[in-house]
Amino acid sequence: MSGVVQGIEKAISRYEKKGTNFFALYCGNDKFPVINGLNGRYEEMSDCVDELKEYFEDITPDHKKIYSIVYYENAVKPDAKGKIQELQAGAVKFVTSNPEQIQEYYNGYAQRQQNYVGNSNNAILSKLEAIEQKIAIDQEEEEVNEPQGFAGMISGLVNNPEVQSMIANLFIGALDRFMPLKKETVAINGFDDNKLDEALMILKKHDPELESDLMLLAKMAESNPGQFKFLLSMLRK
Numbered sequence: 001m002s003g004v005v006q007g008i009e010k011a012i013s014r015y016e017k018k019g020t021n022f023f024a025l026y027c028g029n030d031k032f033p034v035i036n037g038l039n040g041r042y043e044e045m046s047d048c049v050d051e052l053k054e055y056f057e058d059i060t061p062d063h064k065k066i067y068s069i070v071y072y073e074n075a076v077k078p079d080a081k082g083k084i085q086e087l088q089a090g091a092v093k094f095v096t097s098n099p100e101q102i103q104e105y106y107n108g109y110a111q112r113q114q115n116y117v118g119n120s121n122n123a124i125l126s127k128l129e130a131i132e133q134k135i136a137i138d139q140e141e142e143e144v145n146e147p148q149g150f151a152g153m154i155s156g157l158v159n160n161p162e163v164q165s166m167i168a169n170l171f172i173g174a175l176d177r178f179m180p181l182k183k184e185t186v187a188i189n190g191f192d193d194n195k196l197d198e199a200l201m202i203l204k205k206h207d208p209e210l211e212s213d214l215m216l217l218a219k220m221a222e223s224n225p226g227q228f229k230f231l232l233s234m235l236r237k
Contacts, residue, residue, distance in 0.1 A: 004066060004093045006102060008056050011094030015069045016049055018090055023048060023071035025055065031082070033070075038084070040075040056096060063097035128211055131200050 005011040015023070021042045024033035035055055042048045052069070069092040076086045095102075204210050221228040 004095060006063070006095055007098035008053075008094070008096050010098070011067070011069065011092050012049055012052050015052075015071070015092045016045060019045070019048070019069065019071040019092070020073060020089060021045060021048055022073070022075050023069055025052065026068045026070060028065055028067075038072065038076045059096055061097040061101050063095045063102045066093055066095055068093050124214070125211065127197075128200065128204070131197060131204055135201060135204055 005014060021037065021044070022040055023035075023037050023042075025035040026033050035051055037048060037051070042051065071089050071091070072086055073089045074086075076084050078084050200210070207213055217228070220231075
């Protein structure tokens with residue numbers, strides 16, 4: 001963020017060196033200040049600094065929210081519409097987080113993303129393992145007489161771009177169910193697992209390398225999103 005001071009202490013110090021007693025503190029794009037000293041009610045600069053420090057005592061550091069200390073040469077008075085016509089003498093824009101807190105946030109974000117991916121992969125693999133076990137039991141209990149050439153037909157379908165698009169769509173559905181975005185834990189309660197199980201079981205019967213194929217689709221979504229969206233568009237036609 002160009003021109004934005006990082007940290008409350010640095011921002012107040014900069015204002016103290018260059019500012020005046022006629023100031024107002026704004027939060028983000030708010031039109032009304034959270035601290036208003038434009039009428040000259042603070043006699044000394046130390047009073048202004050104390051007021052600013054007191055306001056931020058209970059504020060949680062946030063590197064995304066920008067504050068502004070706007071100051072004028074003399075006392076100002078808004079017009080009937082609440083607008084100030086006088087030119088500013090200066091302003092200090094800043095975020096409450098200091099550089100160390102910002103770096104700590106991004107380090108924590110990277111760790112949360114890593115945990116999210118690990119938990120997500122474990123959820124999918126566990127689900128597929130359970131489906132594999134069920135398929136093995138079903139195959140032992142029933143006698144299946146497949147017509148000659150059926151396996152080749154299935155292999156051709158799996159390699160068909162439209163079928164691959166269907167698999168990609170199912171994979172996205174699985175991600176939405178098992179790995180809701182912006183959550184650090186995986187929650188699958190409340191979803192219709194029966195339909196998802198049925199779809200994955202059908203695919204597993206005809207694709208012995210379903211886990212690898214799903215992972216390939218996931219990597220395609222990351223490395224080649226255009227191709228991935230193309231596959232989805234084929235399914236949705």
